[in-house]
Amino acid sequence: MSKIPVIEIFGPTIQGEGMVVGQKTMFVRTAGCDYSCSWCDSSFTWDGSGKHLIVQMTAEEIWSELKRLGGSGFSFVTISGGNPALIQNLQELIAILKEHDIKIGVETQGSRWQKWMYEIDELTISPKPPSSGMTTDYLVLSDIFEKLKNRNSNYHVSLKIVVFNQADYDYAKQIHHRYPMIPFYLQVGNDDLTTTDNARLIIHLLDKYHALIDRVIKDEELRDVKVLPQLHALVWGNKRGV
Numbered sequence: 255m256s257k258i259p260v261i262e263i264f265g266p267t268i269q270g271e272g273m274v275v276g277q278k279t280m281f282v283r284t285a286g287c288d289y290s291c292s293w294c295d296s297s298f299t300w301d302g303s304g305k306h307l308i309v310q311m312t313a314e315e316i317w318s319e320l321k322r323l324g325g326s327g328f329s330f331v332t333i334s335g336g337n338p339a340l341i342q343n344l345q346e347l348i349a350i351l352k353e354h355d356i357k358i359g360v361e362t363q364g365s366r367w368q369k370w371m372y373e374i375d376e377l378t379i380s381p382k383p384p385s386s387g388m389t390t391d392y393l394v395l396s397d398i399f400e401k402l403k404n405r406n407s408n409y410h411v412s413l414k415i416v417v418f419n420q421a422d423y424d425y426a427k428q429i430h431h432r433y434p435m436i437p438f439y440l441q442v443g444n445d446d447l448t449t450t451d452n453a454r455l456i457i458h459l460l461d462k463y464h465a466l467i468d469r470v471i472k473d474e475e476l477r478d479v480k481v482l483p484q485l486h487a488l489v490w491g492n493k494r495g496v
């Protein structure tokens with residue numbers, strides 16, 4: 255069996271972001287990213303600081319670890335990263351999860367297509383706004399939505415844009431305008447990734463959530479949108495592995 259670079263496996267927890275927010279889930283976080291967002295809250299997956307944590311695992315080994323941690327108490331697994339879409343051979347893991355009736359979520363930025371995306375129940379595509387320092391490849395992004403548009407309606411895809419400033423907000427609107435049929439989420443950006451003062455962080459993030467909501471309320475051009483915080487940041491702050 256081929257191996258997958260895994261940097262952490264954790265859960266059960268709740269999905270703190272986007273289209274299935276609140277969902278009880280396990281997480282598998284793959285190592286490596288083709289981006290280097292200025293504000294990445296998981297930079298240990300690609301900046302070398304988490305190198306010692308990377309384990310090459312077979313799909314069977316990942317499944318064993320999920321069972322060891324979660325027992326029979328989960329029915330959903332979220333694969334995030336890094337960018338899981340860098341990994342071609344996620345097929346075996348996906349097959350094992352499906353054999354066990356586990357629903358699958360994936361978090362990726364829309365910079366790469368993989369065939370296994372056809373089989374993901376809840377696929378979140380999160381293109382990166384200007385504040386990240388990254389540039390969007392619209393050919394790849396459009397190709398992903400084009401390929402996924404005829405899937406069975408039990409499968410879902412969404413767009414989730416993190417917003418830090420006005421330029422990000424304008425970018426998000428432009429993305430929504432390009433792909434109006436894709437369910438569209440705005441997410442509050444966390445600009446304090448190192449604090450351990452959760453009480454202060456929570457107040458700060460709620461202030462930012464408030465400001466983003468106000469902006470959307472006033473904006474007649476943005477109608478079909480869901481505005482969310484990172485729920486896990488409000489519950490656990492910057493703690494890793496939750």
Ligand SMILES: C[S@@+](CC[C@H](N)C(=O)[O-])C[C@H]1O[C@@H](n2cnc3c(N)ncnc32)[C@H](O)[C@@H]1O
Nearest residue numbers: 293294295296335336337361362363380443444
């Ligand atoms: C760490 S990324 C991993 C998956 C994939 N590389 C991606 O970016 O979609 C998971 C999600 O966290 C979001 N994210 C990363 N840093 C963030 C921050 N500082 N504040 C809010 N969301 C953040 C990303 O935009 C993405 O939607």
Ligand SMILES: Nc1nc2[nH]cc(C(=O)O)c2c(=O)[nH]1
Nearest residue numbers: 268269270271334361486496
């Ligand atoms: N609880 C929880 N929800 C999340 N949603 C997306 C996450 C991610 O880092 O991809 C994440 C995470 O790390 N924890």
Ligand code: SF4
Nearest residue numbers: 287289290291294336
């Ligand atoms: S694409 Fe995702 S994992 Fe990669 S640097 Fe950006 S936020 Fe981090």
Ligand SMILES: [Mg+2]
Nearest residue numbers: 295296334484
């Ligand atoms: Mg995260």
